[in-house]
Every structure is written in C-alpha cells, then in structure tokens.
Amino acid sequence: MEGLVQVGPYSFLDEGVDRVVHVIRDEARLAGVALFTYSWSKATAHRSSRPVDGHPEGRQDDFQGGLYVQPHAEYYKDTSIDPERMRTKDACFEGRDILREVLRPCQEAGLKVYGTLWLGSEPGHIRELEPAFAACSEVDAWGQPVGQAMAHQWQLRPFVQHCFNNPDYRAFHRGMVEDQLRSYPLDGLLFLPHERYGPIESVLISGTVPTCFCSHCLAKGKTRGIDVEAAQAGFRELHAFATQARSDTYKPSPDGHVTTLLRLILRYPEILAWEKLWYESIEAYLKELYTAAKAAKPDAKIGVHVWQAASWALVHRAETHYNRVAEAADWIKPVVYDKPAGVRFLSTYARPCQRTILRGLGFEEMVRFLLGIIGQEPPATADALAQTGFGPSYVERETARIATAAQGRAEVYPGLGIDVEPAPGSGMEYPEQSPQDIEASIRAAHRGGARGLVLSVSYAQMRLQSLRAVGRALSSIS
Numbered sequence: 440m441e442g443l444v445q446v447g448p449y450s451f452l453d454e455g456v457d458r459v460v461h462v463i464r465d466e467a468r469l470a471g472v473a474l475f476t477y478s479w480s481k482a483t484a485h486r487s488s489r490p491v492d493g494h495p496e497g498r499q500d501d502f503q504g505g506l507y508v509q510p511h512a513e514y515y516k517d518t519s520i521d522p523e524r525m526r527t528k529d530a531c532f533e534g535r536d537i538l539r540e541v542l543r544p545c546q547e548a549g550l551k552v553y554g555t556l557w558l559g560s561e562p563g564h565i566r567e568l569e570p571a572f573a574a575c576s577e578v579d580a581w582g583q584p585v586g587q588a589m590a591h592q593w594q595l596r597p598f599v600q601h602c603f604n605n606p607d608y609r610a611f612h613r614g615m616v617e618d619q620l621r622s623y624p625l626d627g628l629l630f631l632p633h634e635r636y637g638p639i640e641s642v643l644i645s646g647t648v649p650t651c652f653c654s655h656c657l658a659k660g661k662t663r664g665i666d667v668e669a670a671q672a673g674f675r676e677l678h679a680f681a682t683q684a685r686s687d688t689y690k691p692s693p694d695g696h697v698t699t700l701l702r703l704i705l706r707y708p709e710i711l712a713w714e715k716l717w718y719e720s721i722e723a724y725l726k727e728l729y730t731a732a733k734a735a736k737p738d739a740k741i742g743v744h745v746w747q748a749a750s751w752a753l754v755h756r757a758e759t760h761y762n763r764v765a766e767a768a769d770w771i772k773p774v775v776y777d778k779p780a781g782v783r784f785l786s787t788y789a790r791p792c793q794r795t796i797l798r799g800l801g802f803e804e805m806v807r808f809l810l811g812i813i814g815q816e817p818p819a820t821a822d823a824l825a826q827t828g829f830g831p832s833y834v835e836r837e838t839a840r841i842a843t844a845a846q847g848r849a850e851v852y853p854g855l856g857i858d859v860e861p862a863p864g865s866g867m868e869y870p871e872q873s874p875q876d877i878e879a880s881i882r883a884a885h886r887g888g889a890r891g892l893v894l895s896v897s898y899a900q901m902r903l904q905s906l907r908a909v910g911r912a913l914s915s916i917s
Contacts, residue, residue: 440884441891442469442913443852445555446898447484448476448507448537453495456541459898460548462493466903468910471551473629473742473893476538477525477615478557479504479565479598482896483631488863493903503528504562506615507537514618518610522618524569525611538623551626553742554619558612559633560598575601575608577651580674585650600635603724604655612724613731620735627740628732629772629893632725634746637717639710640754642678643795644788646685649674651717659720665712673707684795696798718758725767740769742852742893747774750837751784751813753796761841765848772893775837776856777880779869780829784809785821786867828870831883838887852891853884857901857909874908881912 444463451459463469478484485502487494510522538554545552566573576584577600585600601608619625635641638649652671660667680703683689684696692699704710725743732741749759750773764771776783789806797805806824807817815833818824834853842851857877861867884892894901894909 440881440889440913440916441471441852442467442894442909443471443473443551443553443891444469444894444898444901445473445475445483445896447478447486448474448532449484449486450494450897450899451537451541452531453486456544460545460550462903462906463898464548464550466910467894467906468913469550469894470891471553471626472545472898473553473555474537474541475557476508476554476619477506478555479561480557482860482862482900483555483557484897485899487897487899488860491858491900491902493901493906494899501530503564505529505568507532507535508619508623509536509539510615511618511622514621515611515614518571518607518614520569520571520575520607520611522611522614525565528568538619538625542623542625546624553627553629553740554623554625555629555631556612556615556619557631559603559631560600560635563599565599571607572599572601575605576653577602578653578656579648579650580652580671580678581648582652585648600650602651602653602655603633604651604659604720605653606655609724609727612728616728616731617735620732620739625736625739627742627769629742629744630725630728631744632721634748636748636752636755637714637758638674639677639714640752642674642681644752644791646681646791649678656716656720660713660716663712663716665716666709669707670709670713673703673710674713676703676707677710681795684798689798691799697796700796714754714758722763722767725764729767741767742770742772743768744854745771745773745841747776747780747783748788749773750775750780750833751788751809751815753792753809753812756813761844762846762848765845768849770850770852770891771841771845772852772854773837773841774854774856774895775834775884776854776859776895777830777834778828778872778876779856779859779861780833781818781824781827782861782867782869784829785825789821826870831876831879834880835883835887838884838889842888850890851888852893853887853889854893854895855880855884856896857894857905859896860900872905874904874911877905877908878912878915881909882916885916 475484505527506525515522641647806821810817
C-alpha cells in the first residue's frame with residue numbers, strides 16, 4: 440500500500456530537506472509527499488500551532504499563504520488574474536520556489552512528489568493582492584457579492600467563496616495545473632477543491648447566505664430550464680426559515696417543524712434543482728482540471744480530496760457520487776479522520792441539525808438517528824462519541840464503500856488524520872491518538888480495499904512517534 444503524507448512548504452524550510460526526507464522515507468516508510476504548492480490555509484501550509492515532538496517549535500509569524508512556486512506567464516493567458524500577484528508574500532519565501540528546492544532531493548531519495556493545490560476558498564485580503572479576484576466572488580440570493588464566511592468551524596480563519604462557474608477563476612486554476620505539470624517533473628497533482636456544503640446545507644447547517652446566483656450561474660440555470668427567480672425566492676424563504684428556527688423564540692407551526700421545512704421545499708422545487716446545479720458545476724470544474732492535467736502530462740497521477748462531511752451530511756453525502764468523482768481522478772482521497780470525527784460530527788453537523796433540519800428531536804435521539812443513516816454504531820452517549828471518535832471500523836467501512844462506488848475507475852487513498860489539531864479558537868478538542876490507534880486505522884484502511892493512504896492534515900502536526908507507528912503498520916501489511 441502506497442503511503443503519502445501532506446507537507447507544507449514551511450516544514451522543509453524549518454527542518455531542512457534532508458531531515459524531512461529521512462523522517463518520511465526511513466521512519467514512516469512512505470512512498471511520497473503531497474507538497475502544498477498553492478495554499479492559503481495555515482493548517483496545511485504553515486507550522487503547527489503548538490509544540491510537536493520531533494519538530495522545531497512553531498513560530499506564528501505573519502503567514503499569508505499563496506503560490507509557493509514561480510509562475511510561468513504563458514500558462515495564464517486565458518485569465519485576467521495575475522499569477523505573480525498570487526505568489527506568497529510570506530517574507531521567508533521571498534524569491535524562492537519550493538519545488539525547485541525540494542523536488543530533486545526527494546526524487547533522488549526515491550520519494551514521489553505530488554504538487555498539492557488547496558482550491559475553492561481564499562482569505563479576504565486576496566482582494567487587495569489581486570483585485571481581479573473580486574469579480575469572481577459568489578453572489579447571494581439577494582444579488583449581493585458574498586463577503587467573508589466560515590465554511591465550517593474547523594477552519595482557522597474566514598474565507599471568501601469564489602464561484603466555480605466563473606470562467607476567469609477556472610482559467611487561473613487550469614493555468615496552475617498546466618504550469619506545474621509542464622514546468623516541473625512532478626509525479627502528479629492532488630486537488631483539494633472545496634470543504635463546504637452546497638446551498639441547502641450552507642443555509643441550514645452553516646448558517647450562511649445561499650449562493651451562488653452570479654451571472655454565470657444564472658445563465659447556466661436558465662439553459663437547464665430552471666426558473667431562476669423562483670430559485671432565488673425559494674432560497675430567501677429557506678434562509679428566513681433557518682434564521683427563525685435558530686431563534687430562542689421560535690415556535691413551529693401546528694403541522695410541525697419538519698413538515699414546514701418539507702412543505703417549503705415542495706413549494707419551491709427549484710431549491711433542489713439549484714443544489715444539483717451547484718454540485719454538478721463542481722464536478723464539471725474538476726473534470727476540466729483533470730483534462731488539462733492529462734493534456735500537460737498524460738502519465739501524471741491525479742488525486743481528488745473529498746471533505747469528511749461527505750460521510751455524514753444528509754444532502755452532501757447523497758450528492759457525492761464517487762463513480763463521477765472517479766471521472767476526474769486517478770485516485771480519490773476521502774477524509775476519514777477517525778479520532779476527530781466524533782467531535783467534528785457533533786459540533787459542526789448534529790448540533791446545527793437539531794436547530795434547523797430536525798428540530799424537535801432530543802439531541803441523543805437525533806445523534807443515534809443520524810449515525811444510523813450512515814451505518815455508524817451509536818455510542819452510549821454523545822459525550823462518549825466525542826471522547827472516543829468513530830474508530831477503525833469507520834475507516835474500513837468508508838474505504839470499502841467508496842472503493843465499491845468508484846467501480847474500479849479510480850483507486851482509493853483514504854486521508855487518515857494523524858495528530859490533527861483543532862483550529863485555535865474553535866472550542867474543539869480532539870481525543871488523544873496513540874500509536875496503536877494509528878496502526879489500527881491503517882490496517883482498517885487496508886482491509887477496506889485502500890490501494891494507498893494520505894497522512895493528513897500536515898506533517899508539521901505529526902509527532903515522531905506517530906510517524907514511526909505509520910512505518911510499523913505499513914511494514915506489517917506490505
């Protein structure tokens with residue numbers, strides 16, 4: 440089973456290339472690195488937010504994020520977005536190109552290198568760095584560009600959402616794909632396209648405004664025969680319903696809360712049509728990137744990351760068709776962090792769900808109901824779930840489910856959470872992960888039919904004892 444690990448550029452800068460290569464190859468016995476070459480996320484590109492055994496103490500300097508390689512202008516001719524403006528403004532990377540520094544020593548040591556692109560949301564300050572991004576912003580159901588929002592509670596900071604149907608935005612991402620595969624001898628790419636709900640669960644779960652209703656989305660909706668005015672009106676009413684449901688003074692109608700919600704959706708079937716348009720737009724975007732990658736380098740192996748909420752979110756799980764994801768990937772990386780899963784599920788889905796989708800059910804009753812839908816054995820209490828996580832059986836079950844759904848079109852490389860840190864200020868705390876837990880998760884992924892795995896979120900967060908446990912587990916199943 441081929442093991443990869445996600446690595447941010449700061450790890451190579453802080454520890455030195457030789458040290459990182461030694462730990463990854465000799466201690467963790469991994470086959471390659473998924474190196475973040477484009478990321479605005481501190482969790483993926485920066486240092487750990489706390490001391491970690493085996494790594495230098497993290498310094499929380501002025502991280503900006505961005506493009507960590509030198510862009511080549513000829514690949515960006517179809518977009519007004521200037522790639523030079525997208526280069527990181529982190530002072531310690533001024534004038535540097537992480538791939539030029541890392542690729543050769545990694546590959547000489549026998550490690551594969553996948554350029555890893557964190558796509559789908561950018562921080563607010565990017566509008567000052569590159570004003571052309573402002574025109575790519577999503578638009579809400581009232582016709583207003585969307586400002587900063589949290590896609591979910593474990594993000595480190597608010598992000599601006601940009602529209603996957605915007606041709607300028609797509610062309611910039613397509614340019615990065617072609618640039619990195621033609622300019623560097625990479626083994627492939629890993630896309631992290633989005634970690635966000637579609638418009639229905641964004642309103643009901645995240646509490647954000649419904650999107651996207653920009654001119655590109657409206658035109659696409661009209662070509663599909665959708666009554667776009669009715670879709671906007673329906674989402675405005677859904678947003679009002681969700682806002683009222685979260686209120687402490689909310690009183691459901693005599694028909695009951697769930698009936699009222701379903702009646703609203705039946706009154707506006709365009710809500711479901713718009714949700715379908717939104718998700719299929721992302722599928723089309725990923726296929727476009729995949730086609731560009733294969734045209735640039737036919738033998739490049741392309742991976743696609745799938746957000747963990749696809750395990751448990753009612754709508755998002757239903758709309759994530761892995762056989763269609765496999766049309767845009769050679770391998771799929773579903774996030775199956777077993778230890779953090781309990782806290783994440785309870786905090787970011789179950790509790791909001793109780794206030795909107797399933798209001799009226801007791802919390803413990805609702806948790807058992809939601810877990811039953813996905814085949815997860817319910818714990819004695821929700822508190823017990825938070826303290827233990829989902830366990831190795833979840834990793835095995837999800838891996839097998841996705842491998843079956845992909846129908847052999849793409850291999851499954853589950854993303855295993857290793858020493859995952861909660862976002863500072865999120866109020867979350869994940870249960871302790873032992874080396875035995877890690878070994879059990881890797882064996883579970885293997886039983887589920889995984890052809891590889893991706894250690895996540897970032898090498899910078901992973902203790903040396905954890906990486907050694909990975910090495911033992913991989914050696915035992917090779």
